[in-house]
Amino acid sequence: MLIQVETLDDLAAGSVFLGTGGGGDPYLNTLIARRILAEHGPVELLPPAELADDAFVVGIGGVGAPSAGLELLPAARQCAHALRQFEAHVGRKVDALVAVEVGGANSLIPIVAAAVRGLPVVDGDGMGRAFPEAQMTTFSIGGIPSTPSVAVDYEGGSELFLQAAALDFERAIRQFALSHGGVVIATEHPMSGSQLKRTIVPGTMTFAIELGRTLRQRSGRAERISPHLREVFAGSIYGEFRHLHSGKIVDVSSRTVGGYDTGRVTIRSFDDAQALEIDIRNEFLVARRDGQLLASVPDLITIVDYETAVPINAERLRYGQRVTVFGIGCPPYYRTERALAAVGPRSFGFDFDYRPLEQLSEGVA
């Protein structure tokens, strides 16, 4: 499959949906990708199985606080620069790129870098959604080191080459992002083709495109589109699809804490009878209605516009917005004990164990 100029809007919309609030706003990156694809031609989306076992692949994406990404102008040359510096440091050319997370802007950054270099992008990603930290990737959980890694700032004047364990990498790169405007571009998780095949969440880029196409073609009120989305997810690696809540945002708070957008959004139902609260750390982590748990990481919680079903990133939430909240079971991989230790509620500081979405009380649907 080829990623063409015409594919970009669907990829972006589907990626914001799967990004569960995080991954960064794709607006500017879509504009940039459009120009780059027009100039360099389409990018090949390579099924993992078609990658040679000894191919050399690296992840690439933005790291930092998505709210900072709204104010920083990304540039195609930063993506290409990061990749070039990475190759110089490790002394080896890359054969393909992969998205660290399918989420907002972070689905587009590998496309931009790949287009400039004429490389393919592997169809899949390291999260199947977005998470705030590098050690939460299926790559890390599968034992693939985060480093060697190169990070460059959006101005391209500063770079950091890192070799460290996953948590030390996460802390060092977060600090680098904090010091350079809040968000940086990083290559991470260099790996062989066989390592990738063992750990990737496969097919998520084509799935994001399919999801984006459905949202576009069925355009309309979220509750009306909901059955079509359920149908799309039914044929995917994801689990149960639920309509959790609809209502009006009556409170939204966000602070950048330690390099993350941290906050909470409260959505009152239109009849004012119930309030849904969602805790945020870049991504939507936990949804509770009147104290009752409806969904939590690693299951997906997604907010869309009530009238148009356009998915909304956390940094775009505003008081008064009318929204619909969906919950979707995560890919089975993330429900293993090993994965839950990295991405379950407790790894975000919540004092409860993960319970699968479908075992929790129903939403409103």
Add this chain to the structure above:
Amino acid sequence: MLIQVETLDDLAAGSVFLGTGGGGDPYLNTLIARRILAEHGPVELLPPAELADDAFVVGIGGVGAPSAGLELLPAARQCAHALRQFEAHVGRKVDALVAVEVGGANSLIPIVAAAVRGLPVVDGDGMGRAFPEAQMTTFSIGGIPSTPSVAVDYEGGSELFLQAAALDFERAIRQFALSHGGVVIATEHPMSGSQLKRTIVPGTMTFAIELGRTLRQRSGRAERISPHLREVFAGSIYGEFRHLHSGKIVDVSSRTVGGYDTGRVTIRSFDDAQALEIDIRNEFLVARRDGQLLASVPDLITIVDYETAVPINAERLRYGQRVTVFGIGCPPYYRTERALAAVGPRSFGFDFDYRPLEQLSEGVA
């Protein structure tokens, strides 16, 4: 000159004096150095001029909050491990080691690493005192990159390989230290012999030994030893020596902020007429008596025990201690415009320009 077991106590005492509060407590490192020198033999202290221009030298020392160093057991194998990992990463063997700062424990760490490996240590350092941050070294100010650098934690289980600009290095390594007990061992500022000769503060290791010997031989009340210290400094690269204040510590506060020991000590004169306040960030930065500036970075401010003239690191200051405070003009290099931009009061957040010690109001002497 050889650093022998018998030299270590003088080196440690002189280094705490020159460390101006920082550099880490040398007690444990002296014990370790004693054992290592007994086992491996003495270490050659090499005058910079005797180093080949194409020699490969690297700095080594502890980075973090000195208060954390009181609770972490350093080990000779961490120093050797850091050096070995550094050499593996850059693919070149080191010919000599150099102290990043002559200060407390950080004068001893290169000795330990060098003894294990049979390498010489260059007589001099990158500060002529201690400062809290890597970009404050004469090496950095002279344009020598801080990286490639390897840092290892005190348990030896974690390591970080870094390549970055000076400030990014400083932030990343500080973060690494914060995550691993508060202090780590790092190699930094790899350089050639000719680069070293151009930027080093020469002779500070032998001077620290001379200073330590004077303190030991003249042992007694600080005010009585003061003339002897003045004499020792008169023959050195340092400037004017002043007795600034004597009195009792009536308040001392310290918090670890962002990986630094940050605080203030207040010393009331014995007649209760005057109070000297010293601001601390790992090191003693600014001394003011009743609001009047007596000394500031980059000039040296040193606190010694009133009765014994034993120099006291910042993390050892306690309520009720009777102490004497000395001020010493820094080496001329640090008074250049370029150096003051990195180490003057404003670079520590103070809202005033540097004024040389000898132009300020006299102390009590």
